[in-house]
Amino acid sequence: MTDMTDVLDRVLMLAQLVQADLTRFEREQGLTTSRVHLLWVLGATGASTQQALATALDVTPRNVTGLVDGLVASGHVTREPHPGDRRATLVTPTALGASTIAGLARSHAELADQLFGDVPAARLAAFDGVLTATVERFAALMEAERSGR
Known part of the structure; x- marks a missing residue:
């Protein structure tokens, strides 16, 4: 019979391993978890308003402003005028941002294959x-x- 606490211990170990891998990636890329998550969302949605990003990330608009400021400073995104709303701006990946997003997607697919391919x-x-x-x-x-x- 499988012990539920043993299963929970393995889930917790998996969480630690995932966090260690994310920490390694962040160190290599020079990005925080929150900035990586924002880039991941941009990869899925394309250029987005800060309000849409705040909703997708489940954070305050003020928090997104700080994240976007950091990604603008690092050259990963730009703020562009929204074509249909003068009050809004679009957060748009730069070439570096697009390359980072592609790397995230590639790494994601490779890890899925390594873990579950067989x-x-x-x-x-x-x-x-x-x-x-x-x-x-x-x-x-x-x-x-x-x-x-």
Whole structure:
């Protein structure tokens, strides 16, 4: 019989390994986790307003302003006038930003292949189902904790 605390210990070890890998990537790229996340969102959405980025990242607009300021300073993004809204600006990846985003996507795909490329489809689907349910349950527990239930 599988011990639930042993399974949780392996999940926690996985979280540590993922964090260590992200820390390595950040050190190599000279970026913070938050800036990497913002670039990842830009890679998925294309040029976006700061308001849309704040919503996607679940942070305040002020927080996004600081992140964008840092990415402008490092040459990863620019602020461009929004073509349809004079009050808004678009955060747009530069060539360096686009290259970094492409590297993120490439690294993501390579790690997925290294971890799961030889896992049989049925086993991967079962893992995905358990993992999805676990993430949903944990998110619900965190939300209940946040709302004081």
